[in-house]
Amino acid sequence: MKAIILAGGLGTRLRPLTHTTPKPLLPVKERPIVEHAILNFKKHGITDIILSIGYKADLIKEYFGNGSKWGVSIDYSIEDDPLGTGGAVKKAIEGFDETFLVINGDNLADFNWTEAIREHRENKAKITLALYPVEDVTQYGIARLEQKKITEFVEKPSVDKAPSNLNNAGGYVIEPNALDILPEGVSSIEKDCFEKLAGTGVVFAHIHSAQWYPTDTLEKYNKANAEYKL
Numbered sequence: 001m002k003a004i005i006l007a008g009g010l011g012t013r014l015r016p017l018t019h020t021t022p023k024p025l026l027p028v029k030e031r032p033i034v035e036h037a038i039l040n041f042k043k044h045g046i047t048d049i050i051l052s053i054g055y056k057a058d059l060i061k062e063y064f065g066n067g068s069k070w071g072v073s074i075d076y077s078i079e080d081d082p083l084g085t086g087g088a089v090k091k092a093i094e095g096f097d098e099t100f101l102v103i104n105g106d107n108l109a110d111f112n113w114t115e116a117i118r119e120h121r122e123n124k125a126k127i128t129l130a131l132y133p134v135e136d137v138t139q140y141g142i143a144r145l146e147q148k149k150i151t152e153f154v155e156k157p158s159v160d161k162a163p164s165n166l167n168n169a170g171g172y173v174i175e176p177n178a179l180d181i182l183p184e185g186v187s188s189i190e191k192d193c194f195e196k197l198a199g200t201g202v203v204f205a206h207i208h209s210a211q212w213y214p215t216d217t218l219e220k221y222n223k224a225n226a227e228y229k230l
Helices: 032-042 057-064 084-092 114-121 176-179 189-197 218-227
Strands: 002-007 049-055 072-080 100-104 107-109 127-133 140-145 149-155 166-174 204-207 212-214
Touching: 002 032, 002 057, 002 084, 032 049, 032 057, 032 107, 049 057, 049 084, 057 072, 084 176, 084 189, 100 107, 100 212, 107 166, 114 127, 114 166, 114 204, 149 189, 166 176, 166 189, 166 204, 176 189, 212 218
Parallel strands: 002 049, 002 100, 049 072, 127 204
Antiparallel strands: 100 166, 107 212, 127 166, 140 149, 140 166, 149 204
16 A cells, blocks of 8 residues: 655745755654654555655655665655645556555654554545544634544634534545546645545544644644654
């Protein structure tokens, strides 16, 4: 099974740190953010990894190489122009015909991929999303569930109107044909795929209850660096 790490962003909200260092190489606990994701994939037997990159791609390729240092195999999908999360995944999976994994490379999370894949197969899902319980629902897109099926996402609801406290944590198990709904070129996998297929009975939740730290702002990055446990 292949895993794609989306790591092509400019990291504008992390400046000045990203003026010289691409976001995937920013260290947390003395390891680049993406290295944590690679090690977690390996822990669950996932060793065939594609890094979807753009900004300062040469620095990322120089650091990770072919992945042999970590006992994995790393290939690269390079965006010459930003394609959005949907376009980046479509480009990375050209020729795929089997289930694959995706994570947002700017999140730190110790996802249980073994369990997520098991649930995905058991549910005969097209898409399984890792959801994480957040304290402040007003800052996230919150999922509505019927048992384990995701029926919709409500963007930044008020506390009294939130259908749950479960946020999209940026870890996915996906069947290739689920992405047929995406347009060519630039697209958002969240809005143009997940939100449109939610409620059709093919999108399921895997509840992640361990560690999850977004790192897309300086405040969040510093919090992750202080609190993430190896």
